[in-house]
Amino acid sequence: MTRIAIIGGGTAGFFCASLLSRDLPSSKVTIFEAGKRPMVKLGLTGGGRCNISNTFESVTDLRQVYPRGASLMKRLLKEFGLTETRKAFAAMGIEFEEEDAGRLFPASRDASQVVRALLSCARRSGVELRCADAVVAVQESATRITVRTASGTEELFDAVVVASGGCSSRGGLSFLEPLDIALVEPVPSLFTLRIKDSSLNSLTGISVPEAVVAIPGTSLRATGALLITDWGLSGPCVLRLSSYAARELHAASYRTPLMINWISFNEQEARPAIAAFAAREPQKMIANSCPFALPSRLWEHLLSRAGLRSDMRWAELGSKGLSKLVSVLVSDVYEVLGKGAFKEEFVTCGGVSLSEVDSKTLGSRSHPGLYFAGEALDIDAVTGGFNLQAAWTTGAICARSIALSFSGE
Ligand SMILES: Cc1cc2nc3c(=O)[nH]c(=O)nc-3n(C[C@H](O)[C@H](O)[C@H](O)COP(=O)(O)OP(=O)(O)OC[C@H]3O[C@@H](n4cnc5c(N)ncnc54)[C@H](O)[C@@H]3O)c2cc1C
Structure with a gap:
């Protein structure tokens, strides 16, 4: 059985888990969440209404909306964009509705509905959620990756997705220090x-x-x-x-x-x-x-x-x-x-340098089995639903890459 760890029980982490359990049903997914509850930020998005994505209809150049990461997002959105995101949420019973400036919201205008849908999808698929257990170190061990947590556990995984969000919170990306991964200095945005x-x-x-x-x-x-x-x-x-x-x-x-x-x-x-x-x-x-x-x-x-x-x-x-x-x-x-x-509203500019990641798979160029999703990456957007779309897209690409890499085993 393929063992997969997701570091961060937030927006990108849960979306990734929901697709992994579909695309690689034989896998065992564990989400490590530092906080007591998962997806707290997602529950606050759009003032509780959740500006879940954007139609992109008024966007002529992605640099207008993604000041960091536009060219990577251009490539990734072709693989998993709004259509695929809508489909994935429709399967969870969530339809999108449009407001001004192409902003999309769940029809319920209720961010907690999105949180509950992702949580129940994870539960149904047997995803293990470990709250209040922050990851403190990630290390390579032969062909696998060791994940060490604050509570002292140390476990081996075949693949690890870093989805720990904006770096200014919870010790940032310090747990990656043993791997010597290039980071872009985090500074606030929005x-x-x-x-x-x-x-x-x-x-x-x-x-x-x-x-x-x-x-x-x-x-x-x-x-x-x-x-x-x-x-x-x-x-x-x-x-x-x-x-x-x-x-x-x-x-x-x-x-x-x-x-x-x-x-x-x-x-x-x-x-x-x-x-x-x-x-x-x-x-x-x-x-x-x-x-x-x-x-x-x-x-x-x-x-x-x-x-x-x-x-x-x-x-x-x-x-x-x-x-x-x-x-x-x-x-x-x-x-x-x-x-x-x-x-x-607040996001982080900076994070894992995009030069570290394979632009097709979002896997690390130097550490096989390690993947990155969401705001942990040096990708961030202006307001309008573009940040959440980046979390859905990058979470989905990680899930797809891991499924492709391990489905033959
Ligand atoms: C108030 C507010 C409103 C927003 N509204 C919108 C909106 O309407 N539309 C939009 O597009 N964007 C919005 N955003 C931005 C959007 O919420 C984020 O870009 C998105 O949630 C990022 O997803 P993520 O999974 O990368 O990070 P998060 O959702 O923040 O999840 C990261 C998770 O990782 C956990 N974590 C961190 N370190 C560790 C560790 N070492 N070990 C284990 N777990 C760890 C954190 O506790 C957190 O739960 C809003 C942001 C804020 C703050």
Whole structure:
């Protein structure tokens, strides 16, 4: 009997186990989970609604959504993409439904249903789950692999899948040290930005549907909805920028100027649009008539940043006033003082270097029998269901590779 260990009873680990028990029924699968309960993170995804995947319909280049690992994901998604993921979940009684931006959710909008389905699939297939038993070391022993746990057990396995998630938690990937595997330094990704500006902070709750945020002097920029919070900025475009700029922001200790384009028009488009509006409405007070779809409190804040009197009329704007207004609307700069609190969606950028893995099998290039899945790999995505899809895809590829490698035995 082929003995397989999965390190990490999380998203990728359980999905891998569910397919292994189908594709290699003669195997005995053991999941080692450091926590008391499996799949805790999966149960929290999408605010408990589980943004399980994405249609990818608006993605023209995978680098837009996978800042790390795009070319590997391109190859892997051809082998096990959305169609195969849907099929696997349909077999567990879970259908997907689409929301905006191609985001897919289980029809129940209930992450705990996904957890229960994976758990019962594992139970039915006789997968052994050992909770509260963290793996502390993995070593090669002739043709097999030894897995040592915190409780002192030491067992031999024919194949081992590393699915221990983002490296910043639970001692990271230190259990791989005996194997001398190249790791890319883990740093956080998908976080909000802390900005201390009392007039901005007083606009808490205001959102702009289509803004652009950028780090001046770099090509790092992201577009989408922007949300003002009492500690700074959040929303899809900020999370996206934090993902694109994860390494740069870490290197700068999360202190950087941040440029906001509140209207997503560029200067050449904004200037004539405002001038035409001013010509049309010369007697209207600027404070009471915004040429763009911006919330009125935000508009007042921006006028004050442009140094324009609240009782000024459009006829009084003048070319200097126009320039100041355009500048604030398209390139308003704030100082970021840090990351937001560790509460919101969060993934790790970094992990097992992709140079260590065979891009077809996700097996180690130097340690036969060792495989990698999920966030433990140096693959991570922006929000929208792409991180979970990476966990399903990489978990499935590991299962398929192990099944192929051992099915003849
Ligand atoms: C709050 C939140 C919401 C999210 N929402 C979404 C969403 O809606 N859509 C989306 O696509 N992505 C979302 N993500 C990201 C997504 O959840 C992760 O990318 C995904 O769960 C990664 O799966 P994984 O199996 O690699 O890691 P995990 O699911 O984290 O599982 C890893 C498991 O390994 C265990 N482990 C670690 N070290 C050891 C060890 N040494 N021995 C044994 N066990 C160990 C951990 O305890 C954990 O249970 C969200 C993330 C967070 C934090």
